[in-house]
Amino acid sequence: MAEIISSLEDLGSVATVSAANDAPVHVQKLDDQGRAYATGKRKNAIARVWIKPGNGKITVNGKDYDAFFARPVLQMILQQPIVAASRVDQYDVVATVSGGGLSGQAGALRHGISQALTHFEPELRAVLKKGGFLTRDSRVVERKKYGRAKARRSFQFSKR
Template sequence: MAEAKKTATKTVKKTATAKKTAAKKAPVVAPKLNDATYATGKRKDSVARVYLMPGKGNVIVNGKPAAEYFRRAVLQMIVAQPFGVTKRETSYDIVAMVEGGGLSGQAGAVKHGISKALEKAEPELRAVLKSAGFLTRDSRVVERKHYGFRKARRSTQFSKR
């Protein structure tokens, strides 16, 4: 009986240490942000912290290249839109930390953050970014579910008889 308890506690300790080492294996490396311009972008439930620094056009999102983090081409296009409008594709490097929401909301948050950071770095780009609509926060969020309905707007099926 005592031996069974000892082996049980050993296995519990092993799994606990395995979980700790698994958590330690992937540390987030903080980039060197000496002369970076900082801005936050928001979309739906996502919040992106964006650092813009002079570079060659590399975009890193949550420690991964943007093409690897946002695998769908549409999302990659959304992230690159501010650079296309301002013709600054190879002028800056981006480091973004984004959390919350899904991939679509995160891509929109990164786009909003990049636009705000570009405007801080080069104030003369404000007119171009504003006319493209990249500086305004998209305030559309999911509508709440209402009582008496199955979803936000979907009601129960109506029967005449």
């Protein structure tokens, strides 16, 4: 696009043409083995997630996901992005999770699965974004302050 711009009118026409050409390009991001990778985070938990075409098996730290997350609520949290994208039993998920507790790890895994799905199928981004699965939940535990019993709680006041 080597056009000569001699006036402001020419500049306006060039800007509209370049804006039309700068439409968002969705590109699949895969590694050498045909897997999509993403990192999910929640509280202090970090999940590394790999997704590949398969029959819907979810493995977390070498265990089946229903053995790792015993509570049905946590299992449902993992399934949310896959169900929202209508991709049940189409992808195998392999994940390693560290840090935090079980609830934070489930949230991190949900975030990582959502990110990896968008890397594998970029057209799913709108569905997952609308469901709120791509947003990292930034709430973390507040630190304890000096001169306080906990983060905000003061020591008990004694009048005498």
